[in-house]
Amino acid sequence: MTDQHSYKLSHRHLIGLEEYSRRDISLILETAASFKEVINRPIRKVPALRGKNISNMFFESSTRTRLSFELAAKQLSADILNFGSSGSSVSKGESLSDTVRNIEAMQVDCVIVRHSSAGVPNFLSQCLTSAVVINAGDGAHEHPTQGLLDMLTIRDAFGTLDGLKVVLIGDITHSRVARSNIWGLRKMGAHVVVCGPPSLIPKEIDKFGVEVCYRVEEALSEADVIYTLRIQHERQGEIFFPSLREYATLFGIDEDRLNLAKPGAIIMHPGPINRGVELDSRVINNGRSVILDQVTNGIAVRMAVLYLLNGGGEHDAE
Amino acid sequence: MQNNDIGTYGEMSLTVVRNGRIIDPASNRDETGDLWFLGDRIVDEPLNDESEKITVIEAKGKLVLPGIIDMHTHLCEPGYEYRETIESGTRAAVAGGVTALACMPDTDPVIDDVPTVKFIQDRALNSAARIYPIGALTVGSEGDCLTESGKLLEAGVVALSDAERSIGNPAILRRGLEYNRMFNLPIIVHCEDPFLSRDGQINDGYQATRLGLKGSPTVSEETIAARDIMLAEETGGRLHLTHISSAVTVQLIRAAKKRGVQITADVSPLHLVLTDEALLAYDTNLKVTPPLRSQRDFEALREGLLDGTIDAIASDHTPRSVDEKKVEFQEALPGALGLETMLSFIFTELVEPGHLSISSAIKALSTGPAKILGVEGGLLSAGNPADFLIFDPNSTWLVDADSLKSKSNNTPLAGRTLKGFVTRTVVGGKTSYLHR
Numbered sequence: 062m063t064d065q066h067s068y069k070l071s072h073r074h075l076i077g078l079e080e081y082s083r084r085d086i087s088l089i090l091e092t093a094a095s096f097k098e099v100i101n102r103p104i105r106k107v108p109a110l111r112g113k114n115i116s117n118m119f120f121e122s123s124t125r126t127r128l129s130f131e132l133a134a135k136q137l138s139a140d141i142l143n144f145g146s147s148g149s150s151v152s153k154g155e156s157l158s159d160t161v162r163n164i165e166a167m168q169v170d171c172v173i174v175r176h177s178s179a180g181v182p183n184f185l186s187q188c189l190t191s192a193v194v195i196n197a198g199d200g201a202h203e204h205p206t207q208g209l210l211d212m213l214t215i216r217d218a219f220g221t222l223d224g225l226k227v228v229l230i231g232d233i234t235h236s237r238v239a240r241s242n243i244w245g246l247r248k249m250g251a252h253v254v255v256c257g258p259p260s261l262i263p264k265e266i267d268k269f270g271v272e273v274c275y276r277v278e279e280a281l282s283e284a285d286v287i288y289t290l291r292i293q294h295e296r297q298g299e300i301f302f303p304s305l306r307e308y309a310t311l312f313g314i315d316e317d318r319l320n321l322a323k324p325g326a327i328i329m330h331p332g333p334i335n336r337g338v339e340l341d342s343r344v345i346n347n348g349r350s351v352i353l354d355q356v357t358n359g360i361a362v363r364m365a366v367l368y369l370l371n372g373g374g375e376h377d378a379e
Numbered sequence: 380m381q382n383n384d385i386g387t388y389g390e391m392s393l394t395v396v397r398n399g400r401i402i403d404p405a406s407n408r409d410e411t412g413d414l415w416f417l418g419d420r421i422v423d424e425p426l427n428d429e430s431e432k433i434t435v436i437e438a439k440g441k442l443v444l445p446g447i448i449d450m451h452t453h454l455c456e457p458g459y460e461y462r463e464t465i466e467s468g469t470r471a472a473v474a475g476g477v478t479a480l481a482c483m484p485d486t487d488p489v490i491d492d493v494p495t496v497k498f499i500q501d502r503a504l505n506s507a508a509r510i511y512p513i514g515a516l517t518v519g520s521e522g523d524c525l526t527e528s529g530k531l532l533e534a535g536v537v538a539l540s541d542a543e544r545s546i547g548n549p550a551i552l553r554r555g556l557e558y559n560r561m562f563n564l565p566i567i568v569h570c571e572d573p574f575l576s577r578d579g580q581i582n583d584g585y586q587a588t589r590l591g592l593k594g595s596p597t598v599s600e601e602t603i604a605a606r607d608i609m610l611a612e613e614t615g616g617r618l619h620l621t622h623i624s625s626a627v628t629v630q631l632i633r634a635a636k637k638r639g640v641q642i643t644a645d646v647s648p649l650h651l652v653l654t655d656e657a658l659l660a661y662d663t664n665l666k667v668t669p670p671l672r673s674q675r676d677f678e679a680l681r682e683g684l685l686d687g688t689i690d691a692i693a694s695d696h697t698p699r700s701v702d703e704k705k706v707e708f709q710e711a712l713p714g715a716l717g718l719e720t721m722l723s724f725i726f727t728e729l730v731e732p733g734h735l736s737i738s739s740a741i742k743a744l745s746t747g748p749a750k751i752l753g754v755e756g757g758l759l760s761a762g763n764p765a766d767f768l769i770f771d772p773n774s775t776w777l778v779d780a781d782s783l784k785s786k787s788n789n790t791p792l793a794g795r796t797l798k799g800f801v802t803r804t805v806v807g808g809k810t811s812y813l814h815r
Contacts, residue, residue, distance in 0.1 A: 079589070158705055178707035179591035180661030200709070202591030237591060264594060265585035297578060 070369050074186045074194040077203035078244040086245055090213050092365035093358070099136065100360060109368055110139035116169045118144045118160075119197070120176040125332060125356065126197050126207075130173050133363035139371075142169070157181065161188045171371055173197050179237075193370045201235045207331055208241030210362040212249060214355045215286055218327050223250035228280045228322075230312055231290030231339060232261045234301070238331045239290060243269050256280035257290075257312060260301045277312050284322040288329045289314055289339040305338050315341035319349070327351045391418040392434055393425065394808070399438030399769060403445060403759035404738045405746050414443050416765035419808035423761045438769050441802060444741055445757050446478025446766035447722060450645060450748040451567075451621050451693035453542075453714070454480075454510070457498060458487025463698040463786045465499065468718070469506035471696070471785040473812035475719040476768035476801040479509035479756055481748075484520065485542035491515035491526045496534040507811040509766070511537040511754055516555050516566055522547045525555055532562050537752040538619065540567035543668055545603050547573070549610060556616025565617040565643070565751055568607050570628070571669065575599035580709060582655040582670040590661065592708065595670050597625035604628045612640045619751060620644040622695050624669040626679030633688040643751050645691035646680050648721045649791065652728040653677070657791075663704045663711035664791040667695070670713075681734060684743060691747040692740070694721045698787035716790040719783050723797040726772065731798055765808040772799045 070085050078086065099107055115134045119127050127143070134141040164172055164185075171193040174182050179200030186194040198204040216222055227246055233239045233255045246253050253271040255262060262273055274280040281287065294305050302308055314328065328340070328350045336342050344350065396414040403409075415422050449472065455463040463471075465482075472480055482499065484490035490499065496512050503510040514536035518524045528539055539559060545568065546552040555566055579595020581587050587594035604620055608631055611618035620632065623644050632644050647667075655671045665671060683689040697714025704711050722744065729735040749757035756766045778795050780788040804812035 156702065156705075157707055176707070178709040180708040183661050184707065200591050201593075240589075240591060263588040264583050265588055268585050269588075299577070 073370070074182070075205050075366055075370060076182045076186060076194065076196050078205045078208050078241045078248070079203065081205070081245075081248075083248045086209070086212065086248060089209055089362065089365050089369060090216060092369060093209070093213050093361040096361045096364040096368070097358070099364070100357070105136050106138060107136065108138045110134070110137040110371055113139040113170045113371055114142065114168060115139045115171045115173065115367065115371075116142045116144060116164060116167070118164070118172055118174045120174070120181070121198070123175055123198070125359070126175065129356070129359040130197060130363050130367075133360050133367055136360070137364055137367055139367065142167075157184060158188060161185060164192065165189060171195065171367065174199070176200070195366060195370065198237050200237065201240070202237050203241045203244075204237040205241050206359070206363055206366055207238050208245040209366070210355055210359040211242055211288070211329060211331070212245050213358045213362055214329065214351050215327070217354065217358070218351060219285065222246060225251045225285040226254065226283055227251050227286040227288060228254045228256055228284045229288045229290060230256045230277060230280070230314070231292050232301070233257055233266060233290070234261045234263045235293075235296055236290050242288065243271055247271070254280050254284075258302050258308070277318060278321055281318060281321040284326050286327055286329060287314060287319070287322055291331065291333065292335060292339055305335070309338045313338060313341060314344055316343055316347075319344055319347070329355060331355070393417050393422075393432055394434040394436060396436045396438050396443055396767075396769065399441050399443035401443045401759060402738055402741055404742045405758045406760050408759065409738060414759060414767065416808050419765055421759060421761055421763050421765050436769070436803070440771070440773065442737065442770040442772055443759070444476070444768050444770055445745040445759050446768055446804065446806065447476050447744045448748040448752070448754065448756050449477045449480040449694045449696070449718065449721070450538075450691060450752060451647075452480040452482050452696045452718065453485065453698065454482040455698055456486060456502065457495070461786075462700055465502040465506055465510065467784065467786040468696070468698075469503070469508040469510065470812075471716075471718045471783065472508040473804040473806065474784045474801065476722045476770065476804055477508055477694070477718055478766040478768070478804060478806045479511060479754065480718075481511045481513050481537055481752055483542040484513050484515040484540060489515045489520045490536075491518050491520070493530050493534045496531060496536060500535060508806055509756075511535070511752060513538045513540050513567065515539065516541045516546065517551060520544050522551055525551070525558060528559055528562060528564060532564060536564075537754060538565045538567050540621070541569075543569050545569055545571045545573065549606060552607060553610045553614060556610055556614040556618065560614065560616050563617060563753075565619045567619045567621050569621055569668075570600045570603035570607060570623070572599045572603050575602065579670065580666065581658055582672050584655055584673055586655040586658050590658065597627060597672060597676065600625050600669055601627045601631065604631050608632070608635045608640060608642060611635075611642055612638065615641065618642045621693065622647045622650065622669060623680070623689070624650050624672050624676060626676045629679045629683040629688055633683065633686070636688060643690040644683075644688070645693040645748070646684065646689050647695040648692060648717060648724050649695075649715060651677060651680055651684065651692070652724065653791075661708040662791065663706070663708055664715055664789050664793070666708065666711050666713045667697070667715050668713040681729075684735065685739070690743070690751060692721070692725065692743040693748065694718050696785075697789075698785055699789045700787055704789050714789065716783065716785050716787060719785065720778060720790060720792050720797065722768075722770065722801060723776070723799050724792060726770075726799040727797045765805055767805050768801050769803040770799055771802050774798075774800060776800050
């Protein structure tokens with residue numbers, strides 16, 4: 062990679078897209094676009110982060126995000142350590158601050174953290190003196206690399222994000238994916254509509270600069286992007302809507318509903334999909350679904366983030 | 380505290396606090412003058428001045444105020460001595476000008492029987508401030524059986540409360556209000572519906588949405604406040620709503636008072652000054668119960684304080700250890716320190732900017748709570764206990780969490796510069812705090 066970008070990210074960590082500027086986001090997307098070329102090479106490896114220790118700390122189960130980060134780190138020649146544990150650190154008897162001390166003692170350069178409790182990456186970034194923190198999803202707060210890979214996927218399809226109508230459908234209240242997408246998409250000039258049952262639309266979401274709509278048919282009109290979110294019937298023992306069946310009837314996307322959007326509209330989902338609930342199987346396999354492109358783009362975006370936050374450019378001279 | 384002035388009170392020695400601005404809302408006194416006390420009581424200026432045995436305390440340029448009576452403190456002893464003890468808590472109290480405090484019964488064991496009340500009183504014998512125990516309303520504060528409040532009253536409790544647990548079963552609260560009417564004991568309630576605020580971390584609003592934290596809506600407080608007020612109205616019992624946080628609750632209390640219902644209420648300094656907007660990041664020291672609310676709520680609380688709907692300001696001093704605070708936001712225990720900062724904080728944020736007069740502040744901090752609890756204090760006229768503080772209104776100080784007297788350091792005000800501080804606190808004629 063030749064360093065064509067004189068601009069650097071304005072943050073040391075990636076906690077959320079809330080803090081990132083349009084310029085930061087553009088830089089990551091540009092960098093990711095050039096890394097996509099690396100992914101398609103026969104030997105998918107560049108030496109950009111050789112000698113860096115990156116730790117994947119997943120306190121909540123995840124398959125694709127963890128693998129995606131691991132692959133991204135490996136393709137940049139970094140050494141990656143995987144640390145997995147479910148449940149809060151309190152329940153397993155070690156406090157988060159002790160975990161932090163252990164990370165420091167291991168001389169890790171970069172910590173990728175996934176946690177069920179919102180605010181943990183923020184906590185780590187305040188405690189760790191030298192390591193870079195990358196948020197891989199914290200509670201219902203943010204999942205910035207997901208937001209970035211989604212924006213890259215949309216940009217691949219339309220060439221831009223400016224002026225597009227993006228409809229997020231489903232459980233907005235519990236979705237970190239929705240929050241990161243909203244922050245990012247708004248900064249990149251997209252018009253965002255959130256749609257779902259009122260019990261799953263959080264308070265004062267309009268202050269994010271989004272439009273709220275409870276009728277999916279109305280929300281889909283003139284839509285460029287249909288972004289469906291994973292729905293769960295029960296959340297920590299609480300029920301937010303009567304049944305998955307009723308949800309599918311009211312908010313599930315089938316071919317009829319798909320036809321209400323613009324002819325070139327694309328369909329997205331962060332996975333894992335509940336087939337027949339958020340999306341009808343026919344729609345998933347439809348040519349307008351970019352769900353698998355999202356997965357591929359995830360690697361490129363994570364390479365870009367790892368590269369930019371770990372001073373990858375500085376090693377280019379070697 | 381090397382000053383040998385501390386702890387000395389000569390045999391009935393006569394002392395004068397000279398040239399201070401004396402503010403005594405109960406007698407409408409606000410003038411520069413002298414305050415005399417003999418032994419542990421305030422006296423009128425003696426006619427014949429036999430100057431040999433007069434101790435003089437100079438208070439020029441300072442305020443002389445009735446000692447603060449804090450009606451909502453968690454002293455954590457017995458059971459949670461790693462957070463606070465009666466000793467450390469009362470030292471924190473006097474450093475903040477608090478001369479008397481009512482301690483919540485949410486200790487381990489709960490203050491629900493006479494021996495536990497006696498234990499507190501024994502431990503309080505040499506403490507820096509006066510302590511008035513609050514007894515539990517129900518055994519173990521479990522909400523099922525009423526405690527023997529007659530015996531508790533005899534032992535010295537000033538009120539009944541299940542602290543931060545709302546009484547789940549309205550029939551129990553109704554019975555408690557009814558039964559305790561004969562003792563005229565106030566029942567202090569925390570209003571919160573556990574179903575509505577389940578897992579709630581902060582106020583249910585924009586910040587909760589932004590931070591991805593589960594919100595606790597104001598309606599959780601309001602529904603229970605409405606219920607409890609109706610029960611007080613029906614039974615004629617004395618109800619006190621503690622640390623109220625919502626605009627609607629203020630309205631409910633205002634309307635009930637107009638109807639003549641025997642209710643009183645207090646608010647914490649934090650809720651009068653901060654909103655959930657203060658939660659920019661995940662500062663667990665700002666995680667309190669009830670949560671910090673919206674602009675609209677805090678404006679209504681200030682209004683309520685001004686028009687007398689709210690009778691008192693109480694610290695809701697809730698010490699928490701580092702291990703209980705420096706964790707994931709979701710896991711952090713709610714609560715904030717308050718005793719040492721409350722007066723300076725109120726002075727800086729409400730009195731100085733002109734939202735509240737110093738005399739109204741003292742009414743809410745001292746005279747009001749004394750009246751609710753039926754205890755002495757809050758007055759600077761002759762015959763009253765010599766419980767007062769001297770306050771320097773012109774100097775500033777920086778709140779440093781680690782140099783507070785409390786055993787814990789969970790103050791959300793760390794790093795803030797506050798205007799005005801307590802230079803001396805006198806309890807029963809004895810200087811129990813002197814600023815150095």
